[in-house]
Amino acid sequence: MDSIIGSHCLVVGAGALGNETVKNLVLSGVGRITLVDMDHVEMSNLNRCLFFSVADAQGRAAKADMVVHGAARMAPDCELRPVVSRLEDVDLDWSSFDLAFGCLDNIKARLHLNSYSRHHGVPYVDAGTDGSRGKLQVVLGDGPCLQCTMNKSHYQVLERRFSCTGSDFSYYEPPMAAEVTTTATMSSMQVKEGLKILSGREDDCIRHLLFYDAMRNEMQTLEADIDPGCPNHEM
Amino acid sequence: MEIEVTIRNAENGSVLNMELDPNTTIEDVIEGAAEFWHKEAGAYVLRRGKKLLKGQSTVADAGLKNEDVLELIPDPEGG
Numbered sequence: 001m002d003s004i005i006g007s008h009c010l011v012v013g014a015g016a017l018g019n020e021t022v023k024n025l026v027l028s029g030v031g032r033i034t035l036v037d038m039d040h041v042e043m044s045n046l047n048r049c050l051f052f053s054v055a056d057a058q059g060r061a062a063k064a065d066m067v068v069h070g071a072a073r074m075a076p077d078c079e080l081r082p083v084v085s086r087l088e089d090v091d092l093d094w095s096s097f098d099l100a101f102g103c104l105d106n107i108k109a110r111l112h113l114n115s116y117s118r119h120h121g122v123p124y125v126d127a128g129t130d131g132s133r134g135k136l137q138v139v140l141g142d143g144p145c146l147q148c149t150m151n152k153s154h155y156q157v158l159e160r161r162f163s164c165t166g167s168d169f170s171y172y173e174p175p176m177a178a179e180v181t182t183t184a185t186m187s188s189m190q191v192k193e194g195l196k197i198l199s200g201r202e203d204d205c206i207r208h209l210l211f212y213d214a215m216r217n218e219m220q221t222l223e224a225d226i227d228p229g230c231p232n233h234e235m
Numbered sequence: 236m237e238i239e240v241t242i243r244n245a246e247n248g249s250v251l252n253m254e255l256d257p258n259t260t261i262e263d264v265i266e267g268a269a270e271f272w273h274k275e276a277g278a279y280v281l282r283r284g285k286k287l288l289k290g291q292s293t294v295a296d297a298g299l300k301n302e303d304v305l306e307l308i309p310d311p312e313g314g
Binding site: 221 | 290
């Protein structure tokens, strides 16, 4: 427990997954959290985001600020820092992070976080959702990273944002709206994997990806290999 | 010599039989299967058993054999 209380986690993305993940982290006793997100709250977020209100949407409040505000009420002893910015535009002290969580809505941002985490030797747990489906990937120092597991289909939609928030940017509306139950499930597993890492139980982590289908009651763990051509693994 | 595999659509359970040249890449197999099922633009991966097949590898590199059953899985990227 001491290692969890003494840890500093980076969470990137303060949408539906980010809300759940920060909630799970503060209630699990994590001592410090830095939350990075550039967006503001939209009405369309409210059906699945614990810390957002109608007033936040009407006031175009920053998502990171609102999540931190709500989480601080749950865990006053946790040191929470909101950063209203894109990850690639902010200078973070990566040496202070024990773990990074990806709660993002597009592949390009995931690749940025993946690359920074690999470069700084920070373990990375990524989650993604679409309707009743979810995915989790655990990136540890000796294993494949996100980029190793991507293919041409990922790069064809690199900059699309897989959420249905906002009207002031180009976005891709998936065939199914995000479901809060899927989000909560994936966030729970994401944080559980993180807690294993923080408590020195990396060997018990998912290796390397987990796919979840709530409608078919299926969950499968898949192994992946390091891609020798991946720039994140070049010596 | 071509290799005959079956690809299962994880979203609806339907199957597709494909004859693959050993030099075809896995990502081209993904693209072909996604086109066959008229899938929405998005990210997909292909698995054989408990193994995620690397997109850039060829059918031969991936060790695919006749009668292998693969599964096309959508890769959720929403947050």
